[in-house]
Amino acid sequence: MHTLRKMRLFDYLNYLFLIVFSCLMLYPLLYVFSISVSDGEAVWRQSVKLFPIGFNVEAYEAIARANAVVRAYRNSILYTVLGTSFTLIVCLLAAYPLSEPRFRLRGPISLILGLTLFFSAGLIPTYLTYQSYGLLNTIWVITLPVAFNFWFIILVRANISTIPRELKDAARVDGASDFRILLQIIVPLSKPILATIALFVAVAIWNDFFNPLLYLNNSEKFPLTIMLRRMLIRGATGEVVQGNYADTLQAKAFFRQVKMATVIVTLGPILLVYPFVQKYFVQGTLVGAIKG
């Protein structure tokens, strides 16, 4: 296998390309971080290009004091935790009966729920329906509908059917109820797939902008994504962070730091757990791709 190990011109070019590619992926994130922690003066002189110049956390202190941002952060955490929990509960409650041969309605119910993979009512009819339920401006409209995703149910069901029958039969012979089998046999043995689904849903809710835009109009309920739009796209950072900034150029530079700091705290939770959970994400996409 000598020829396979030897480096040729192609390999050097290929490696160079991949390194440049990685830099392109990382540079924006590094730049954002550098702006957020650099000295205020370096930022308004526009001398920060790559690594931080100096060090200060004033921008972070400012967002910690900004009630609107803190509240949005709390809301995002609440929506993510609640929505993910609902999704897991729905997955388990649906997947277990739908994988049990004893359950007579298994076939018809799978078929009917499966239709939701192909048909959706679209934005306006869905909006009007949720409105008629009185769900607008509640945390339920962000956390409940997302839980009823048949795709995830399929994944859990496929996993449950790989659990040996004997395990469930033995438990039943010993007098265990279905709820007990679900909790003490199915849940422990489905942990990897549940973790994968939880990660997917958590990231989706954390990053979701569409549903909050549509269904929430009370600023008390806004999650981070809506706040980010106000600050980064609408340029309303000044309203969000109150402060005493006489010099406009300095204030402008500081607001930039605040924006970047907000981006960093938004990405923070994902970046922190990412190295440890990456393999679940990759597995999840692949399971999905193969089953699909």
Added chain:
Amino acid sequence: MREDVTTGAALVPEISDPRSRLHDWRGRLERDIRNNWQLYVMILPILVGFFLFRFYPLYGLQIAFKDYNIVAGVRGSEWVGLENFLKFFEDPFFFRVVKNTVVLGFWTLVISYPLPIVFAVLLNEVKQQHGLFKRVTQSISYLPHFVAVVVIVGLMYDFFSSDGIVNQMAVALTGEKWRILGSSAWFRPLYVGSVVWQGVGWGSIIYLAALTGIPPELYEAAIVDGASRWQRILYVTLPGLLPVISVTLILSVSSIVSVGFERAFLLQQPATYSVSDVIATYVYRRGLIKFDFSYGAAIGFFDSVVAFALVVAANYIVKRTNEDREGLW
């Protein structure tokens, strides 16, 4: 059995009578519910949830064929047939939003679809002894997928602003500033560029998995036969990817007409509507902001029908063109 006698069903041969079969089925179901009531208790909230959040909105789709008014509600509003659809075809903005959607979807597909395949193939060429380099590159490439669209677009507003990092570079290189944000000429490159940045690495996962399924003996045999690297990529790697490529291609064709709402909505400004206003954002503005619910529902329905037709057509074409006659279904 007593019920059968009272209805007279027992007099008729059992198999030929649908009513008795129905009875039979109902009896078995009742027994099933009695024996396995816990399973039914579990599934009940699921059925309720799917009905409320997934199926009942479909019933509301009828407003696309009605003249919806808030007082009368979905049921009470007057039927108008295809009027909303005809109105859309005659809408002065019809041509604009359909064209913008298709052009944006087309460029996104043409540019962002092949790149993950190229990336996967190049990554596959990394030497076995450099496994760490390969893994790190992979991990870094997935990262942008987890960045919220609103963050990406928000950062673009900063990077491409008149004194942002991109214009700092432009000034250093060309001596003048470019007007990028709010410029119609730049909207499509910005849109497609952000899709590519976010999706190349993540999109390559499925191809990398397919590549691990190619037996190493094939490469060894190719080397023994004197195949160059280029020939190995062309005759071993790409054929190995072909089944996956045909599936992903079918699935992504419908993206031509279903340009995502979030990115277009966040990146567009009224100044760029001539190129940035797509069907999804038009539905939102007309339907929800201007309260033209029936009209918005009709446009949305039209869009999803076209998307569905495109998937069916793409599947047909792929089936026709490959030798095994294999499509998605």
